[in-house]
Amino acid sequence: MKKVFARTSNVMSFSAAMDRLLHSDESIPKMALIYGEPGLGKTKTAAWWCAHNDGVFIRTKKLMTGRWLLEEIVGELGEIPEHKTAALFRQIQDQLFSRPRAIFIDEVDYLTYDARVIETLRDIHDITGAPVIFIGMAGADKKLMRYRHLIDRFSEIVRFHDLTLDDVRAIADQLCEVKLSDDAVEHIYSEAKKFRQIIVRLYRAEAKARANGLKEVTKLHLIDSNNKDR
């Protein structure tokens, strides 16, 4: 298995949304919402983007208060947090003015019940103009609906969906070291829709090809190996 980051349709739409967000006009708000079912790679995609670009990643916690969040952001921006809340906000402001960076807020669902925290993030965006990206679970869009002025600021909303047949084909092409026939890809797609499940099947296909010296793995080979496993 090749050690590369698979560009699925979800990753491509995330990447395109980030490009639009960063290169949009000043008058366009720079907030975005990424949401979807667990296990679809939202956090890993954000980690991949942050690793290759200038981004700050904050993983929220259930008990997080506004002050705690500000302290985390200041720490991530590379400063030592001050004691007063006003000073913390000023530190964030100064840092983002001197070096604008995208701020990712993971598990934003935890914060949807606290209007003060959500509004603080909106304030950071409004004052500094730095892109703020919310990452949430399925239904995060509905939870945030009650903050009308926040929803208005989302210029990009990306929903991570289950992987499609084309995605499975793309993953197989990018990661698998042996060639998979079309019927083999369709077979894997019929059995698995999540990334990890697909990877397990691709591992099996590779092992089968190695053991039998195959150049191309077909559906028959996969069914055969499944039967033997059982």
Added chain:
Amino acid sequence: MKKEIIAACKTFGTQIYTISQIAGITGIARPKVRYILRNLETKKVIIRFAEKTQHSSKKGRPWKEITYRNTKNLGIVERHTAENGWDVMWKAVRILRRFTRSDLAAICGQAITNVIAFTKRYCKSGHIRPNKKDGREVLWILIKDPGPKRPI
């Protein structure tokens, strides 16, 4: 010589100290100590707390006794090189918190040999640890997080 002076400065912790004290501890000539401390002051690694003109009782002109205090940056190695693969991996490790070597190689676009070297180095320094000694797909956990700057 600079290392000795920095070590002597560190022994004072948050307390103030003078050039004479540092010269006394290190045994280095006062003018050389003064020169190095002045350099550290311009780099904002230590701060000038006070200065007092001392009048010699015998002969010679009056001299200054400068008092310094340490900042948190004293002794921290400054990076002068561009961001490299290890910095990218450090960023990813802090985001993921629990990861496999394959995850890191895929997300950061690094060679697996580089990832192995990285995990070994930071395991030795106590920043990360594996969940098991060997086997397939060992899960690594970040246990010490000093911040976004990669510890050198």
